Amino acid sequence: MTVKEIIEKLDLQCLNEANLDTEVTGAYASDLLSDVMGNARSGQMWITMQTHKNVTAIASLKDIPAVIIVKNGVPDEDMLEHAKDEDICILVSKEATFEVCGKLWELIK
Amino acid sequence: MHYTFDIERGNFTDAGQASSSVKRTLKQLGVDPANIKRTVVALFEAEINAVAHAYGGKIDVDIDGEKIVMVVADEGPGIPNLDLAMQEGWSTASAKVREMGYGAGMGLPNIKKNTDDLKIDTKVGVGTTVTMTVYLT
Numbered sequence: 088m089t090v091k092e093i094i095e096k097l098d099l100q101c102l103n104e105a106n107l108d109t110e111v112t113g114a115y116a117s118d119l120l121s122d123v124m125g126n127a128r129s130g131q132m133w134i135t136m137q138t139h140k141n142v143t144a145i146a147s148l149k150d151i152p153a154v155i156i157v158k159n160g161v162p163d164e165d166m167l168e169h170a171k172d173e174d175i176c177i178l179v180s181k182e183a184t185f186e187v188c189g190k191l192w193e194l195i196k
Numbered sequence: 197m198h199y200t201f202d203i204e205r206g207n208f209t210d211a212g213q214a215s216s217s218v219k220r221t222l223k224q225l226g227v228d229p230a231n232i233k234r235t236v237v238a239l240f241e242a243e244i245n246a247v248a249h250a251y252g253g254k255i256d257v258d259i260d261g262e263k264i265v266m267v268v269a270d271e272g273p274g275i276p277n278l279d280l281a282m283q284e285g286w287s288t289a290s291a292k293v294r295e296m297g298y299g300a301g302m303g304l305p306n307i308k309k310n311t312d313d314l315k316i317d318t319k320v321g322v323g324t325t326v327t328m329t330v331y332l333t
């Protein structure tokens with residue numbers, strides 16, 4: 088399933104359009120940055136409530152095409168700027184991690 | 197090839213720039229993706245530690261045909277008990293650092309797992325030098 092299809096099915100707000108046609112191979116949900124650094128795999132989406140610039144730094148280093156920020160979190164200005172430079176799709180969900188993961192799991196399990 | 201980067205005291209915002217630049221270089225050199233991945237995981241964690249736990253410092257990266265050697269040297273408090281610091285879950289990170297999602301005590305274990313050789317020289321009250329090697333062959 089592509090990033091674009093996931094945006095539609097999960098009713099996500101897109102704050103930086105990038106990698107819309109990328110096939111998502113899975114997802115990793117964590118707010119601990121070293122956990123993501125150590126365990127997320129490239130091509131996965133990242134679900135988190137962190138909203139600062141190190142998120143896009145890690146996404147870029149790990150080849151993560153899209154980040155879903157939960158609970159209507161607002162990314163810092165410099166995080167969004169960085170997402171534009173690094174071509175990382177930034178998405179926002181109204182829902183919490185549990186709901187986002189449950190729906191995403193149904194779509195791409 | 198030799199590259200150097202400065203790590204600015206307290207500057208989380210720009211943390212990751214060295215790792216990102218090294219990643220680009222390794223890609224251009226045609227280094228295989230698996231080795232690029234472990235190199236940047238290790239370098240990023242060491243860079244963050246120099247910002248989160250020390251007062252900044254310097255990164256030296258040497259790349260040749262067979263290995264990547266990264267030296268992250270900081271001025272800072274040093275590590276009083278290295279065995280403890282290496283344990284997964286051990287962290288002295290401040291509340292501010294934890295709020296950012298660091299401080300899970302997984303940084304040094306991540307470095308260990310992703311490098312072929314790890315050497316940590318540390319002196320309490322002076323600073324810490326982390327030397328990490330990734331072999332390409």
Ligand SMILES: Nc1ncnc2c1ncn2[C@@H]1O[C@H](COP(=O)(O)OP(=O)(O)O)[C@@H](O)[C@H]1O
Nearest residue numbers: 245249274281287288289299300301302303304
């Ligand atoms: N460069 C450093 N200077 C001083 N202390 C450090 C440094 N790097 C690591 N440490 C110590 O080792 C602990 C474990 O480090 P790490 O495994 O990276 O976990 P974390 O950074 O999440 O705390 C830190 O909490 C800190 O006490």
Ligand SMILES: [Mg+2]
Nearest residue numbers: 241245303304
């Ligand atoms: Mg750390």
